[in-house]
Amino acid sequence: MRCKGMEDKLVAYLDGRARPAERRAVEEHLTACADCRARAGEFSALWSALDDLPAISPSPAFEASLRARLAAEPARRGFWSWVHLPSPRLAFAVTALVALSIWISAIPPVNRNPSAAFQPLAPDAEFSMIRDLAELENYEVISKFDALSELPVAPNDMAQHDAGEESR
Amino acid sequence: MARTDVQLMLDVKAGDELSFEVLLRKYRTPVINFLYRMVRDSAIAEDLAQEVFLRVYRARQEYAPSAKFTTWMFRIATNLALNALRDNRYRHLEISMDQPVETNENEQPALEVPDRAPTVEQQLVARTRTEMIRNAINLLPEKQRAAVLLHKYQELDYGEIAKILGCSESALKSLLFRAYETLRVQLQSLVRPQ
Numbered sequence: 001m002r003c004k005g006m007e008d009k010l011v012a013y014l015d016g017r018a019r020p021a022e023r024r025a026v027e028e029h030l031t032a033c034a035d036c037r038a039r040a041g042e043f044s045a046l047w048s049a050l051d052d053l054p055a056i057s058p059s060p061a062f063e064a065s066l067r068a069r070l071a072a073e074p075a076r077r078g079f080w081s082w083v084h085l086p087s088p089r090l091a092f093a094v095t096a097l098v099a100l101s102i103w104i105s106a107i108p109p110v111n112r113n114p115s116a117a118f119q120p121l122a123p124d125a126e127f128s129m130i131r132d133l134a135e136l137e138n139y140e141v142i143s144k145f146d147a148l149s150e151l152p153v154a155p156n157d158m159a160q161h162d163a164g165e166e167s168r
Numbered sequence: 169m170a171r172t173d174v175q176l177m178l179d180v181k182a183g184d185e186l187s188f189e190v191l192l193r194k195y196r197t198p199v200i201n202f203l204y205r206m207v208r209d210s211a212i213a214e215d216l217a218q219e220v221f222l223r224v225y226r227a228r229q230e231y232a233p234s235a236k237f238t239t240w241m242f243r244i245a246t247n248l249a250l251n252a253l254r255d256n257r258y259r260h261l262e263i264s265m266d267q268p269v270e271t272n273e274n275e276q277p278a279l280e281v282p283d284r285a286p287t288v289e290q291q292l293v294a295r296t297r298t299e300m301i302r303n304a305i306n307l308l309p310e311k312q313r314a315a316v317l318l319h320k321y322q323e324l325d326y327g328e329i330a331k332i333l334g335c336s337e338s339a340l341k342s343l344l345f346r347a348y349e350t351l352r353v354q355l356q357s358l359v360r361p362q
Contacts, residue, residue, distance in 0.1 A: 050321075052301060058197060062214045
């Protein structure tokens, strides 16, 4: 290994977190390279010096101020927790899905083969059908009106009927 | 058996406020010290530390243990510190090597010798040494400074620090090497054998 290769290995070697193969490679290089050996020694001394940097303790006001800010936070359970949904995002997704379903169901069904299901009438035929609609409706009612069959038949009508039967 | 940080956080998520108290007591000093060494002002460090714990508390419902709790928490702390340093309000925090550094009444000496009080001269030497170290760390670029503080003082592993700083482990090791190399040069009088 060259000196340049020490760049990403020396720190891990010195703090004892290097993998065994890396450790062996660094040790071999340090044995052969006086400059890197000196640098490694100075890194160790540096780390000891850095230990001299004093630490601070939290001030008494820290805790009091933090507690006041925590107390001002909204209540733990929000609206969505009452409907047993783990997060507002999921709640939104569910709401959107329901709204989409309602919207889709409100759309009238579309016939996939409109030419087979509906043949547009010619304008004349359409007008004729509209004009005869009342009569057609009357015919429907009259032809299916059972009470008509119970009406007494007129004598003239009966004679004509008999004559017709005989001529056959 | 002591609960892990992740378990404590999951308990907080389930509504156990005492678990948050446990996490707060465990990490308030490390977080404040990390922020103090980043922003060099104890009042701002405490303000930012409060923000860290508030954000942890606010995010409890969405918390998912996809990473170590400390990775998540120090990522919040690092981002807040970097934002604070870049914020115009904290421009006055930029210092030079010649400028005296704030000394905090709450500072505890790293090494206490209870049976023999240090002389005035020893106190002066110790203070000068501390200021040299602090100034050298302060002069590091922000990302290198955060890497050194998380590696040296928080003793987080490389994977955690890399996630916090958003880089690869290999890039982090190079970053740390450059940072320590800069400190080695800056602090020659402390590290070179007399």
